[in-house]
Amino acid sequence: MGQWVNKYGLVHHVSVGTSLVDMNMKIENVRNERRVFDEMSDKDVLSWNYLLAGYSLNGFNDQV
Numbered sequence: 871m872g873q874w875v876n877k878y879g880l881v882h883h884v885s886v887g888t889s890l891v892d893m894n895m896k897i898e899n900v901r902n903e904r905r906v907f908d909e910m911s912d913k914d915v916l917s918w919n920y921l922l923a924g925y926s927l928n929g930f931n932d933q934v
Contacts, residue, residue, distance in 0.1 A: 884910070888917040895924030 887910035894903035903924045910917060924930075 884912045884914050891920045898928050900928050900930055
């Protein structure tokens with residue numbers, strides 16, 4: 871995750887956080903995906919779906 875995202879607190883915006891979760895899922899970085907998700911102050915259905923899809927697609931079905 872870019873330092874500017876943390877510096878300006880953009881991860882707390884649902885749309886930015888969800889996009890970061892999706893991006894990390896696509897590059898198979900499940901650990902970072904979870905960290906971003908945990909840092910999000912607001913989560914919506916889309917962010918939860920991306921998190922679950924990331925675990926499933928990357929073979930972490932038992933981690934959810």
